[in-house]
Amino acid sequence: MAAVAPTKQAITGLYNSMLKTSQSFSSYNFREYFLRRTKDTFKAIEAERDPAKLSTMYSQAVKDHVVLRRSAVVNQLYGGWKVAVEVEEKEAQQEVTKDRGDT
Amino acid sequence: MFSKLTRTSARRTATAISQLRCRTFVQPSGADRASVVDVPSTYQEDNLFTPRSDMLGFKLEAPTRESSVDKQTRPIYLDLQATTPVDPRVLDAMLPFFSDQYGNPHSRTHAYGWEAETAVETGRKHIADLIGADPKDIIFTSGATESNNMAIKGVARFHKEKKRHVITTQTEHKCVLDSCRKIGEEGFDVTYLPVQENGVIRLEDLEAAIRPDTSLVSIMAVNNETGVIQPLKEIGAIVHKHRGVYFHTDAAQAVGKIPLDVNEMNIDLMSISGHKIYGPKGIGACYVRRRPRVRLEPILSGGGQERGLRSGTVPTALVVGMGEAARIARKEMARDHERIQGLSDRLINKINAEVEQVVRNGDPNGYAGCVNLSFSYVEGESLLMALKEIALSSGSACTSASLEPSYVLRALGAAEDMAHSSLRFGIGRFTTEAEIDFVVDRIVKTVHRLREMSPLWEMVQEGIDIKSIDWSQH
Numbered sequence: 001m002a003a004v005a006p007t008k009q010a011i012t013g014l015y016n017s018m019l020k021t022s023q024s025f026s027s028y029n030f031r032e033y034f035l036r037r038t039k040d041t042f043k044a045i046e047a048e049r050d051p052a053k054l055s056t057m058y059s060q061a062v063k064d065h066v067v068l069r070r071s072a073v074v075n076q077l078y079g080g081w082k083v084a085v086e087v088e089e090k091e092a093q094q095e096v097t098k099d100r101g102d103t
Numbered sequence: 104m105f106s107k108l109t110r111t112s113a114r115r116t117a118t119a120i121s122q123l124r125c126r127t128f129v130q131p132s133g134a135d136r137a138s139v140v141d142v143p144s145t146y147q148e149d150n151l152f153t154p155r156s157d158m159l160g161f162k163l164e165a166p167t168r169e170s171s172v173d174k175q176t177r178p179i180y181l182d183l184q185a186t187t188p189v190d191p192r193v194l195d196a197m198l199p200f201f202s203d204q205y206g207n208p209h210s211r212t213h214a215y216g217w218e219a220e221t222a223v224e225t226g227r228k229h230i231a232d233l234i235g236a237d238p239k240d241i242i243f244t245s246g247a248t249e250s251n252n253m254a255i256k257g258v259a260r261f262h263k264e265k266k267r268h269v270i271t272t273q274t275e276h277k278c279v280l281d282s283c284r285k286i287g288e289e290g291f292d293v294t295y296l297p298v299q300e301n302g303v304i305r306l307e308d309l310e311a312a313i314r315p316d317t318s319l320v321s322i323m324a325v326n327n328e329t330g331v332i333q334p335l336k337e338i339g340a341i342v343h344k345h346r347g348v349y350f351h352t353d354a355a356q357a358v359g360k361i362p363l364d365v366n367e368m369n370i371d372l373m374s375i376s377g378h379k380i381y382g383p384k385g386i387g388a389c390y391v392r393r394r395p396r397v398r399l400e401p402i403l404s405g406g407g408q409e410r411g412l413r414s415g416t417v418p419t420a421l422v423v424g425m426g427e428a429a430r431i432a433r434k435e436m437a438r439d440h441e442r443i444q445g446l447s448d449r450l451i452n453k454i455n456a457e458v459e460q461v462v463r464n465g466d467p468n469g470y471a472g473c474v475n476l477s478f479s480y481v482e483g484e485s486l487l488m489a490l491k492e493i494a495l496s497s498g499s500a501c502t503s504a505s506l507e508p509s510y511v512l513r514a515l516g517a518a519e520d521m522a523h524s525s526l527r528f529g530i531g532r533f534t535t536e537a538e539i540d541f542v543v544d545r546i547v548k549t550v551h552r553l554r555e556m557s558p559l560w561e562m563v564q565e566g567i568d569i570k571s572i573d574w575s576q577h
Contacts, residue, residue, distance in 0.1 A: 029180075029533035030191055040438070071191035074198070081177045084492040085541045 005051035006058040014058070015042045018065050024072045026079035028086045034068060178494040179538045183529030184327050184356060184473055185496060189424070190381040190532070196427035197383065200420035208417050209408060219419045226426025230388055233429040234354075234373060235364035242389045242409045243417050247355035248278040249402075250374035250389035251321075253413065254351045255282040257399030258319045258372070259291055266318035266347070272296045272304055273514040274331070275323050279353055283321075296322075300516050301466040302331030310341055317348050324357035328498050328511040328527060329465030330473030332361060339369030349397055355379050355387075359432030360440070360470060365390055371397045377421065381532060382428030386421035389413075439532050440471070446530045446539050447471040453543040458550050464512055464525060474528040475512075477521045480560045481553045486526060489549045493542050496527050 015038070022034035041061060048054045082090075180188070200222065208223045210216025224238065231238040244250045259269055271283050273295045283293045294312045296304050304322065313320070320342050325332050335352060342350040351372040357363060358373075359380035365373060370390070377386035391397050391412060405414025432439075451474060454461055460479040478486065483497035498509040508522035517525075528542070554560040559569060 025191070029188070029535065029538075032535045033533045034191075067192050067195050071195045074194060075191055081175050083177050083538075084179050085535070085537050087176050088541065089537065 005054050011042070011045060011058065014061055014065065018042075018061070018068065021065065021068050021072050025075045027075055028083045030071075030075055030079070176492070178492050179542060180494045181528050181530070181534070181538070181542060182494050182496045183531035183534075184379075184527060185529070186378045186384065187381045187531055188533060189378075189383055190428060190431060192431060193382055193424045193427045197420045197424040200423055204419070206419070208419050208422075209406070223417055223419055223422045226422040226424075226429075229426040229430040229433070230375065233359060233363075233433045234375070234390060235366055236390050237393070239410075240365075240390050240393055242391055242412050243422055244387045244389050244413055245385060246378075246387035247276075247353060247374040247376035248387075249413075250376075250387050251276070251278045251351075251353055252282050253389055253402055254372040254374060254391075254399065255279065255319065255321055256286055256402065257412075258349055258351070258397065259286045260289075260400045261398050262318040262347075263289075263291070266316045268292045268294070268314050268317040269319045269321065270294045270296060270309065270312050270317060271321045272298060272323070272333075274298050274302060274326055274329075274511045275321070276327055276353055276355070279321055279323070298331075298514055302326060302329050302464075302469070302511075302515050303333060303466055304338075306334070306337055306341060309338060313342075313345050313348060317345070319349050319351055321351040321353070323353040324363065325354070325361065325470045325473070326465065326511060327356050327473075328509055329475045329515065330356075330469035330471070331465045332357070332469050335363070335368045335370065343369040356470070356473070359429065359436065360472060362436065365392070372399075377425035377428065380425075380428045380432050382425040383421050386418060386425045388425070435532070442532075443530050443534075444471040446534055446536065447474055449536065450474060450528060450530070450539050450543060451476075453540070454546060457543070457547045462521060464515060464517060464521075472530045474530070475525055476528065477512075477517065477525045478550050479521065479524060480557050480563060481524050481550055483524050483526055485553060486524075486546075486549060489553065490545055493545060496529075497525055498527060 018038045019035065022031060022038050025031035025034060041057075041064075045054065045057050045061065048057060200219070204215070204218055204222070206213070206215025206217075206219035208216065208219040210219070223243075227241045227243075228238045231241050242250075242253075244253060255269065255271075259266075267290065269283060269286060269291055271279060271293065275283075280295075283295075287293045296308050296312060298304050309320070309322075320338070322333050322335075322338055324335055333352075339350055342348050349371040350369060351374070352368075352370055353374045354363060355374055355376040356379060358375045363370075363373075371392045373390035375388040375390065377388075378384040389412075391399065391410075399412065401412045401414070403414045406416075408414050408417060448471075451463065454476065458478065462477045462479065464475040464477055477483075487495060487497060498511070508519055509525065512522040512525055513519070526546075530539075563569060
């Protein structure tokens with residue numbers, strides 16, 4: 001059975017969902033990393049033309065998303081102290097409050 | 104007389120009974136029956152948490168989860184050579200083994216044991232894949248220190264009848280040097296190879312140092328203080344030429360960061376640490392080649408787990424974590440490397456652009472994630488004290504409590520004042536550009552401020568050669 005390439009809609013949906021999950025990490029460094037990572041992964045998926053490869057990349061991203069969601073929940077439980085950079089950025093941005101993605 | 108005697112004995116039994124009645128199940132015995140030892144003189148009962156001299160003026164505030172998380176600011180972590188944070192994906196892989204899957208991987212009679220064993224073997228495979236080894240060659244230990252001890256003492260002691268010589272370098276990690284000192288006390292000859300100014304050993308020196316009775320050559324892959332990468336492939340080729348000499352490498356700082364292949368590099372033993380590759384602490388591995396077989400004397404005796412080389416129950420959750428960390432490291436190595444290189448260049452260029460008289464210690468072509476800079480005329484420890492928003496180290500974590508200059512930098516030929524003014528920047532997977540910019544900003548400000556206060560700096564600005572001054576006259 002030939003691998004069915006995921007639709008553009010499915011990819012966009014997964015991308016948005018993964019970005020939201022990444023954003024919900026409490027720890028600055030992990031949040032930034034996973035945002036970067038997600039963007040890079042989906043840039044690669046977007047550039048891919050071979051349907052078989054695209055399909056494996058997509059299913060890998062689906063698996064990663066499950067892990068990411070659980071990790072984000074654990075990180076929200078135990079992370080959350082602000083790092084010095086964040087405080088500075090926050091002061092510069094004049095109090096922008098962000099909502100967590102899981103609520 | 105007789106009645107008096109009975110009366111006293113009766114009284115005695117009465118008190119005994121009354122005592123018996125008071126006795127509860129957990130009646131403590133008196134101090135006279137226990138062996139009571141005085142606490143060490145260094146122990147302070149009440150002011151245990153007062154800042155000590157080795158805390159560099161940092162206040163000790165054990166953060167509690169109950170207090171608000173918003174109020175406290177954590178310093179930026181740039182000490183990735185000491186330890187790395189656990190990757191959230193690694194933690195996710197470990198958690199099932201901290202909850203329902205608690206079996207002993209050595210239990211062969213039930214499903215709990217089987218699932219734990221499968222998980223351990225999967226972890227072993229991931230680690231083996233990372234270094235191009237066979238899974239059966241991987242021995243789990245408690246960390247790279249134990250692996251180093253096991254490899255050095257084990258090989259030397261096993262071959263002690265015929266071979267009594269071990270070669271290592273001057274810039275090794277403390278645990279290698281200390282293991283060598285220990286076997287030196289046991290009657291072995293140990294050669295400590297010098298390094299060149301860039302921290303790399305001279306291959307001719309190694310070739311010349313190998314004797315017919317050499318059993319082991321132990322040379323680290325990536326230095327923990329300077330990031331210098333030793334030419335493992337060339338060293339492996341030299342060692343391979345001599346029959347019966349084994350090549351051990353302490354790759355705690357190298358695994359997962361630079362590509363390693365034990366077959367291509369002719370490595371016979373390799374120490375790996377879990378917490379340097381975004382895995383958990385308390386787990387490490389030792390690669391011990393089976394073909395051709397490397398024989399060594401185990402340090403621990405016991406149930407014969409891990410091919411009899413390291414008895415003791417394998418910690419499933421930690422092994423799973425380390426395995427997952429190794430898998431991720433292998434998958435992301437190229438990506439991480441590119442990013443770390445970029446951040447490292449950014450850091451060095453920005454600092455060089457704004458501060459003069461900064462010297463980078465060690466080979467510039469070393470591992471990019473470890474940048475060791477010496478700021479002339481500024482003491483490393485004072486700089487650290489002024490940089491409370493940044494978690495940095497002036498060298499190895501093991502020696503960070505002492506104010507001695509780093510022996511690694513001294514071995515590189517750095518003058519004492521330069522060794523004192525060094526800072527080690529560790530850059531890792533989770534470091535961001537914003538953090539690097541923040542750090543550069545603070546470093547530049549602090550270095551300028553400290554130099555303004557320094558009379559030495561003033562003299563240098565006036566063109567006086569510091570080295571020409573005879574300090575003893577006053």
